[in-house]
Amino acid sequence: MSEILTITLNPCLDLSAATPQVSAGPKLRLQDPREEPGGGGINVARAIAALGGQATAAAALGGVTGARVMKLLEPSGVTVARFRIESETRQSLAVTEEETAAQYRFVMPGPLWSGDLAAAFLTRVREESQRIGAGAVVVLSGSQPQGVPDDFAQELARQVAPSRLIVDTSGSALSYLVAHPDPQQPLFALRMDLRESEALAGRALDTVSDSLDFAQSLVRGGVAQVVILARGAEGSVLASKTLRLHCAPPDVSVASKVGAGDSFTGGFALALAQGADLAEALRMGTAAASAAVMTPGSALCRAEDVARLSADCPIHTLP
Template sequence: MTPILTITLNPAVDLDTATPQVAPGPKLRCRAPRMDPGGGGINVSRALAELGGDSVALVAAGGGMGALLVQLLERAGLRTRIIEAPGETRQSVSVIEEGSGKQFRFIFPGPDWPQDQVARARAEIAEIVPRGGLAVLSGSHPPGFPDDFAASLGQVCNDRGAGLMLDTSGAALRALKAGRITGLAVLRLDREEAEDLAGHDLPDAAASADLAAGLVDRGVARIVVLARGAEGSVLVGETGRWQAGAANVPVVSRTGAGDSFVAGFTLGLSRGDAPELCLRRGMAAASAAVMTDGTALCRRDDAERLIADCTLSRL
């Protein structure tokens, strides 16, 4: 396998619980919460481990909640590199309303980063990017980090002969719109993010493929993957335009599906698979993830079994 580094700048301690009904006013009695280490890159590393892969998870953590996060990472058996974050690591809360099955997700902001600590973190990250490997920057940027951080990280990766996969949201989308992020190995966006970037709806797979092709042509990334929810995902790259459908499975929770996709896709890349086969593997992992509760991710047996159900077709 090509070595993989995941990067989580804005991690969280994820709390997952359930209550009979969500309503304003009375105290809502919840079941005992499940706690997991969360954040895009961490989830990718967790899913990679479940799928039989390996990675190093670089995580910014601070304060008492950061210490708890480190304990949860150790309990999960992940190889980690911790860099110091200012303030307290954030929490996120997911609540299932048992009566309706609806999921309510509450996401808190991360700590503010002063510029001297941003510079220090940038230097520490540059030291650990694996030569000839893959780096995955996933999840939101905390306040204080530049919205085009992926551009400077991409340059570090290029200097080390590594590829950068970007799966992020929020501020980084503004930098993408402005053309300030280029040279990525892979860019992945969910449907809402892709439509935000396009400035209009993407009614079908062909429209998503056209947007992805434009991003490839402009040098944003060599491979662009745009998710389309239950329809699957579209990929455009040097091997052409492809779509892989989602498997028809019972949906328990959509939390973690995107991160599981990135894990499956990255695992395929690390093994030298063609991009379209990585797309199919990613969709199988995402389909497996929606079958699990709360903040749980994909299961390996499910992901391997579902590959055959994720139909691959040219666009």
């Protein structure tokens, strides 16, 4: 099995709770508060650990909140390669309205980085990737803090080669990846959700085939060897130069959608590290995402749910 390294530039302390009704004005008394370590790469590593795998999480953590994130990670089975920063790690809050089951998510922006800090973090990640070996699966997941160059992911791909780099990011960093591909060193895999893919495509992607067409256009443009687009309740599609796959999820009871994307990426990365082909990795990722929406707050997938749901995640090859 290959080693797995996840990278979190903008980790956070995830807080979640419930209240009977959300309305402006009165104090809203929250119930059942939870706190969990968060941020894309950290969540991916936690999902991998929950599924029986092992990952090292390289994360930029600072202040009292960063120390709390470290403490919460201790029982998770995740090995943390901490990159210390002076600024306080951010927090996020997810509040579920019990009356309607609607979920309200509030996310702080995180610290401002300098170019020197980004360069130092990149050096640390390169050292970690060299330590765990060239055959690693490396996952860059989550938002980038202000000040981190938009080409960070592409520079990371060059630094960790020949490891397989999976990227799941957002905002200007994602836009840059698509607008400025590096055909000489494309990412191994790029994942995005439906809203992000439609924004980049500049049009609605109404059907599975629409998403596959757009994904394959990114592959042919040199952005990544594999592009994965989520389609919400319709599951996810995966395209390479020669593959066009769709994996449909089973019907499950939705408790919270928080963590579904990170659980997908964790399941997908773990399957690849275990030697699975792209179709089976897509199936495991889809099952993990489905399992994650069954858990409350910002909790991630559970191994027993993923094992049970995998058989109900059919893979379809499309023309």
